[in-house]
Amino acid sequence: MAEAKKVAQGNYLFREGDPPDAMYIVKTGSFAITKTKGNSEIVLAEITVGSMVGEMALFDKKPRSANVKATKDAEVIALPYDSLSKQMDSLPVWVRAIMKTLNENLREANKKIKILENANPSEERFPPHIVNKYISILNLVSHKYGKQEESGGVSISSVLLRNYTIQIFQEATNKMQTVVNALTELDFVKQEDRGDGSQKVINEKPTELFAFVDWYNDWLFKQEKDRLPELSDNEVKVLNGLLLFARRIEPDKKNFRKVNLNDVQNDSMKETGNLIRPEDANSLIEKKYLGEKIMDEAGTYVMVNVEEIESLANNWTIVNALKKKLR
Numbered sequence: 001m002a003e004a005k006k007v008a009q010g011n012y013l014f015r016e017g018d019p020p021d022a023m024y025i026v027k028t029g030s031f032a033i034t035k036t037k038g039n040s041e042i043v044l045a046e047i048t049v050g051s052m053v054g055e056m057a058l059f060d061k062k063p064r065s066a067n068v069k070a071t072k073d074a075e076v077i078a079l080p081y082d083s084l085s086k087q088m089d090s091l092p093v094w095v096r097a098i099m100k101t102l103n104e105n106l107r108e109a110n111k112k113i114k115i116l117e118n119a120n121p122s123e124e125r126f127p128p129h130i131v132n133k134y135i136s137i138l139n140l141v142s143h144k145y146g147k148q149e150e151s152g153g154v155s156i157s158s159v160l161l162r163n164y165t166i167q168i169f170q171e172a173t174n175k176m177q178t179v180v181n182a183l184t185e186l187d188f189v190k191q192e193d194r195g196d197g198s199q200k201v202i203n204e205k206p207t208e209l210f211a212f213v214d215w216y217n218d219w220l221f222k223q224e225k226d227r228l229p230e231l232s233d234n235e236v237k238v239l240n241g242l243l244l245f246a247r248r249i250e251p252d253k254k255n256f257r258k259v260n261l262n263d264v265q266n267d268s269m270k271e272t273g274n275l276i277r278p279e280d281a282n283s284l285i286e287k288k289y290l291g292e293k294i295m296d297e298a299g300t301y302v303m304v305n306v307e308e309i310e311s312l313a314n315n316w317t318i319v320n321a322l323k324k325k326l327r
């Protein structure tokens with residue numbers, strides 16, 4: 001009844017609109033599930049070994065809802081519908097009704113993704129306010145429905161997150177997945193299999209993530225004259241390095257710590273992995289993240305208010321890391 005089929009990388013297992021005849025289990029390799037929009041393809045999901053695909057038509061006999069294209073050389077096991085239909089008939093009516101409803105919802109969601117997905121590749125896919133919106137959706141859903149995990153994080157089902165994203169916020173679920181993947185790489189999120197083919201998303205640091213969104217939102221909507229300027233990757237590195245040295249020094253009455261930039265130059269390579277030269281502090285002083293520079297016969301110093309800039313350094317680290325991962 002089941003037969004194996006090989007699909008070379010770049011080839012299609014089947015295409016959107018094809019008449020359906022079987023569902024498949026991925027034995028080796030991986031596939032992208034895509035929808036065609038103009039001359040390009042929008043990736044709805046990626047599936048790999050153990051996943052099932054092509055099951056929708058089993059329940060509603062409609063043409064294939066999406067393309068399934070091999071992203072690596074792959075092998076699948078085909079389970080022809082004919083051979084499954086007897087077992088299908090023995091399923092309770094309500095189970096078939098649920099499957100049909102889920103299929104309809106997914107078809108609708110896919111249509112919406114296709115409309116929402118930006119067809120113009122020159123436009124930025126993840127402008128800052130959109131990144132913030134996706135993280136906010138994750139925060140809100142985990143705040144409302146999250147289950148407390150031992151790690152201190154809160155977990156939600158990936159299906160719930162997907163439904164909220166598309167149905168309540170009308171945002172693309174594949175973009176949400178990209179943001180969740182980026183947050184996973186930054187250790188804010190973990191993704192785990194539940195063992196039944198579904199996944200859970202664990203928001204590991206909900207408080208920090210809420211604080212980040214609030215700060216970034218505030219920063220984005222402030223007028224330029226009322227906010228500190230953006231920091232580059234390199235400036236963030238320098239700032240984080242200076243903070244490391246500043247924390248060891250007692251603050252003065254105004255909460256500033258006097259950091260010896262010559263000492264930093266000598267020890268920064270060893271302690272932070274980056275060489276920080278006295279002139280590297282200049283742009284941070286200009287941008288008002290650091291206090292004044294003082295030069296006397298004992299050396300060159302800069303005044304650092306650790307409490308004030310610690311969270312800013314942290315937030316710019318996140319912004320820059322997200323930018324890199326969401327290009």
Ligand SMILES: Nc1ncnc2c1ncn2[C@@H]1O[C@@H]2COP(=O)(O)O[C@H]2[C@H]1O
Pocket residue numbers: 020033044045052053054055056057058063064065066067068106110
């Ligand atoms: N948004 C989606 N996420 C994951 N899989 C999908 C999605 N949309 C469609 N599919 C799968 O892609 C298949 C395309 O053919 P079917 O419609 O038979 O069944 C579909 C599902 O198995």
